[in-house]
Amino acid sequence: MVIYLRSGGKLRDRLQPDVDQYTRRVEVEGTPTLREILTSMDIPHALVAFGFSQGTVRRLDYRPTEGEVVTLQPPVAGG
């Protein structure tokens, strides 16, 4: 299955985009969770606040579907 992960900022350095400046094509086996995908890519879970796709927050136990584009949102200060 192929999914697309997008990110900016420091996470982009870890993601190493290959589709456009923010997006990386990732091939996975089965239907892993975002957490499992991050582990396989050696991205620390703590550097991802949550996923975001189709206008909705996705926790790290979310299982992306074929072709889904998921934004990885880094934690930041705010307010």
Place this chain on the structure above:
Amino acid sequence: MYGFGGTVLRINLETGQVRRSPTPESFAREWLGARGFVAKTIYDEVPRDADPLGPENLFIIAPGVLTGSFAPCGSKLGFGCISPLTNGHADSNMGGHLGPEIKYAGYDMIVFERISPKPVYLFVDDDTIELRPAEQYWGMGSLDLEARMKKDLGEDFQIATIGPAGENGVAFACITHDFGRQAGRCGVGAVMGSKRLKAIAVRGTKSLPVHDLPGLTKHTYDIIQRTKPHPNMEPWQKYGTALFVSWANEHGCFPSRNFQTTVHEGWEGISGEKLAEEVLVTHKACFGCWMNCGKYSRARIPGKPDTYLEGPEYETIALCGGSCGMTDIHHVAYANYLCDNLGLDTMSGGNITGFAMECYERGIITKKDLEGHELRWGNIDDFENFLRMIAARRGIGELFSHGTRAAARKLGQGTIAFAEQAKGMEFSGYDTRWYSAQLLSYCTADIGAHHNRSWAITADIELGQDTPVGKAPVVIYLQHIRPLFDTWCCCRLFWGELDVTPEEHVDAVRYLTGWDITIEECMRASEKIWNLTRAHYLERNGGPGRKHDVAPLRQLEEKIPNGPAEGKKVGTENFNYMLDDYYVNRGWDKDGNPTREVLELLGIGYAADNLEKRGLLGKPVPGGIPKVRGQKLKPKAM
């Protein structure tokens, strides 16, 4: 001069005299605006023994170089004085639309001197400057007054107000503008109130001279085009800063019940998603912003009137919500409204109420102290009663009105150990027991424990959460780069979230002013400001510096009892290691006092002279000071 309004305004509130002088270009270039203007002016002009709420303190309003310029998000406006909360240099800033309006009226800094005999407000309509009577407004809430003044003067005036807390000199009173944007920290609202200055109303219709308008226009347009499809844009637009409530709970830094623990039972009820589902009315942007991270909300609580507010932001949710035991987003939104209208900083206000709730839980304060009310975790009625007592400085509210540190000192009984503050400034919404770089950031900051001086949480993750090694140089870098945005006066979110680089902001300054300025020059200015405000703090409060860089015992030695960070604490030994490393990397001596070598290198040798006269100058560092002070964190490669 390009990029600036061109005039410094000085207003003697005692006599009503107004003086205008041209903004010196050399001053503007050296200090860049806002935080820089404030730091230098207060250092030069306020006597070291001046009472923060007395006539000798100054109250300063200053936009920055990029304010109102159409550079990305040039919305910010700085406020400055000596803080009644920390007794040191204070600066605080707000977004919204007032900063650009002041610049369009032609002013780069407004300095208020002395104290008005009667309540007044400042009326500015381009060249018309008047101090107008404000008795009719005295006592009104900040939000209520802004609405009233918009009616009285017209919608095209931009207005900043204080509430009853500012009038009454509460040490963490804030200034409100745009129905929910605050200069929240350091008690700038109390100083404004001490001057009997209830509000500022400004209309500016002049143009801002731009050195290279086509260049600046293209520069900003290119950034707009580039950032529109940025992956972080949509989540930010939808949820704003409240996004990170979930992450902070999942990673052991969310303050729950006065920082007793770092995962808050029921946090789902006060999350960003809950905000969007239950209280959000519409999105809201500051001047020159296309992100719209502001959230305008409505709180609905049975038995209370519906209230409208901007927020709640992450920090308010963390401190009025988590730290006070709340689990309902309507209650947090209402707490936000109360703070705003009373004119209290939601961060210090939430923090100190959480502290008082723990004192109540321990029996240190009782119903008798609270006019018959209780002060229970998560109870919005108790929260409201306590907050109103503080704003009015009524009963035990007087004791707490001076801030958490002052209250703990008066209460005694070991309460200082769980008073979550540094230099008198209440912690922002991050527990640091698993994030030691953030603790170092809080404790070494010139204004105390404010996250916008340096937010080092992700640096902790990158460098290792269980080690103090390597933290200090990164904190120093962050302390130079992050507050630089308070000097330029553009929103730092475009840097942090949308990959607009500091160099691109400097490009905007170049297009605007025509200066051949570089990021290195700006970083040097920021380091200079940091050292000047450190020197100023020591000159007012004595030395050695190390005695002021103190962490709460809870953060050092009390282990987190549960959750993802269970068992974590920073430890006194680790903290002292980081402090030693920090001073070495700053070019200060081991006591935390700035040295002549570093001050002269930064062009502020006069601060060395002043420290020397008081016996506070750092001893020469063996081997000299580091060539580069501070180090940018380099993300680890995959």
